[in-house]
Amino acid sequence: MLPWYLKIARMDNMHASPTEKLFAETDLPLRNGPVTTLAEPAKPKPRFKPINRDQLIMRTIDIERLVEADHPVRAIWDMLGQVDLSAFDERIRAVEGRAGQATLSPRLLASLWIYGYSEGISSARELARLCEYDPACQWLTAMGTVNHHTLSDFRVESKKALDGVFTQVLGVLSAAGLIELKQVMQDGTKVKANAGKDTFRREERLRQHLQLAEKQIEAMGDPRSDAISQRVAKAQQRAAKEQKQRLEEAMAELQKVRHGKTTKEASETRISTTDPQARVMKNGSGGYEPSYNVQMATDAAHGVIIDVMAVQDANDWDQLVPAVERMAATVGTPEQIIVDAGYTGRENIEAMSDKQIEMIGPVPSPAANRHHYGKRGINADFEVDAFKFDEGANHYVCPTGKILRPTTKERHAGRVKWKYQARPSDCQTCPFRDQCCPKTRSRRITRSQDSDRVKAFRVKMQTEEAKQIYRRRPQIAEFANAWLKDKLGLRQFRLRGLLKVQIECIWAVLTYNIQQWIRLTWREQFATAL
Numbered sequence: 001m002l003p004w005y006l007k008i009a010r011m012d013n014m015h016a017s018p019t020e021k022l023f024a025e026t027d028l029p030l031r032n033g034p035v036t037t038l039a040e041p042a043k044p045k046p047r048f049k050p051i052n053r054d055q056l057i058m059r060t061i062d063i064e065r066l067v068e069a070d071h072p073v074r075a076i077w078d079m080l081g082q083v084d085l086s087a088f089d090e091r092i093r094a095v096e097g098r099a100g101q102a103t104l105s106p107r108l109l110a111s112l113w114i115y116g117y118s119e120g121i122s123s124a125r126e127l128a129r130l131c132e133y134d135p136a137c138q139w140l141t142a143m144g145t146v147n148h149h150t151l152s153d154f155r156v157e158s159k160k161a162l163d164g165v166f167t168q169v170l171g172v173l174s175a176a177g178l179i180e181l182k183q184v185m186q187d188g189t190k191v192k193a194n195a196g197k198d199t200f201r202r203e204e205r206l207r208q209h210l211q212l213a214e215k216q217i218e219a220m221g222d223p224r225s226d227a228i229s230q231r232v233a234k235a236q237q238r239a240a241k242e243q244k245q246r247l248e249e250a251m252a253e254l255q256k257v258r259h260g261k262t263t264k265e266a267s268e269t270r271i272s273t274t275d276p277q278a279r280v281m282k283n284g285s286g287g288y289e290p291s292y293n294v295q296m297a298t299d300a301a302h303g304v305i306i307d308v309m310a311v312q313d314a315n316d317w318d319q320l321v322p323a324v325e326r327m328a329a330t331v332g333t334p335e336q337i338i339v340d341a342g343y344t345g346r347e348n349i350e351a352m353s354d355k356q357i358e359m360i361g362p363v364p365s366p367a368a369n370r371h372h373y374g375k376r377g378i379n380a381d382f383e384v385d386a387f388k389f390d391e392g393a394n395h396y397v398c399p400t401g402k403i404l405r406p407t408t409k410e411r412h413a414g415r416v417k418w419k420y421q422a423r424p425s426d427c428q429t430c431p432f433r434d435q436c437c438p439k440t441r442s443r444r445i446t447r448s449q450d451s452d453r454v455k456a457f458r459v460k461m462q463t464e465e466a467k468q469i470y471r472r473r474p475q476i477a478e479f480a481n482a483w484l485k486d487k488l489g490l491r492q493f494r495l496r497g498l499l500k501v502q503i504e505c506i507w508a509v510l511t512y513n514i515q516q517w518i519r520l521t522w523r524e525q526f527a528t529a530l
Helices: 004-013 018-026 072-081 086-091 106-118 124-130 135-141 148-156 159-175 203-220 230-258 263-267 317-330 346-354 424-428 452-460 464-470 473-487 498-522 524-529
Strands: 183-192 279-282 288-299 305-311 336-338 358-360 388-390 395-397 403-412 415-422 444-450
Touching (some): 072 106, 072 135, 086 159, 106 148, 124 148, 159 498, 183 317, 183 473, 288 317, 305 317, 336 464, 346 452, 358 464, 473 498
Antiparallel strands (some): 183 288, 279 288, 403 415, 415 444
8 A cells, every 4th residue: 555645646646747746757857848856734823712701700719828938028927916006996986795787907007008108109909909910919808809998097196196007117136136226327219299280379369369269169159059969079179178278278378487587588499289398308309399307317237127117397407306315215326427417416415415425427627617708899909817816825917917806705515616706996987998807887696615525526527437437327327228219119198188198207217118028037947947
């Protein structure tokens, strides 16, 4: 029996010419004719699994196997199991023995928020959607769902309870040896507020908007009217009342900001209608935008943030003492505090010395404290360096030989300020009066003398040991700032108002601290198991 390929060749030869039959049988090519080749069999088409989305699937899920044993969400749940969350129970109305639907536990809601911030999610709606598909959230909720209103209300409902959780977590970290309080870095960073630059208005415009909001509320009438649905009417009325409340807050904030300013400066003062408590501050790129100043204290041992507070002041000058007092009330007083140039003032040096805290920071340049002689019309040749000071007689001698005697002596924190003045008769007849004191009757000079503790600080900061300690500041303080902004997404606040902004800061820092605990302590149990 012939093979199949010989049968095909024979069938082809039945229709070929004698010459083609000859060469086909001998397998030799024709010189002037076409070459006949064997036909290849057709290649079968690939077979794929069908995708049918129009169906319902029942699947058995082992919830405990949704996440690995070393997944961070398990560590978050374990940490919140070690702290007392009963302070959140005060607002819960569903209690045993009474009718009503049971509510979600504070441990679950807090765990969801901390996990959400760890993933860079600060939106309640987005976190609620995450619970529908993310394995970690499904493990926390046991495949349940959480309404975004519940998440949003829980985040801001009790700052006192949240402060307690923050302090308790610091206690757990301290017991684990992650907080030593030997060296603490104090630093501030600007975080953008949830408000635009174009929302700032002067008093006249604020009053106009407030009047319009009041008229709008009056024009709405009874929300139970049949003209539109009650749900829509109530929503519109609620939005109008909220807008009016923000405008009233803006007017109140305007009066606070105006305090102590001149009439011209007060007339130019503007307040945001979106977030009245936000202030325009200079950011890291050199521009200006509505922001809050977030103050943080970081323990140098393992980079744990032990204090956080959002303030409205753009400068860091007045924030050091309150930060130290908050630390003393929660974790304890640090032995040494390292700061940047924004904190190193005589008042802070004296205050840290009173609290027996060693302060490390840069010494301000003497040029930074010089008077603006140009604004006073004083020529460069007649600045204070041109006057000779006689320490024994305690007076100055001007370039023409006239005496400037002491008039007053003022004591300030960290220094003594002396004021010297020449006799008006000497200056009136002086040929250099227009260059020396053109705007006053006689020349005046102020001399500041540092206290012994300020002098000791200046001497200390010239030592190599102090300089070496100060060089550690950026890698600890700036690292925490970068982590919060880049990893947790705290570049702009989601919430509005100083109180809610402070709450959001605590949630972010609480997440950061738990992440450090996971990295430094919690994961060690899995490393030893291997």
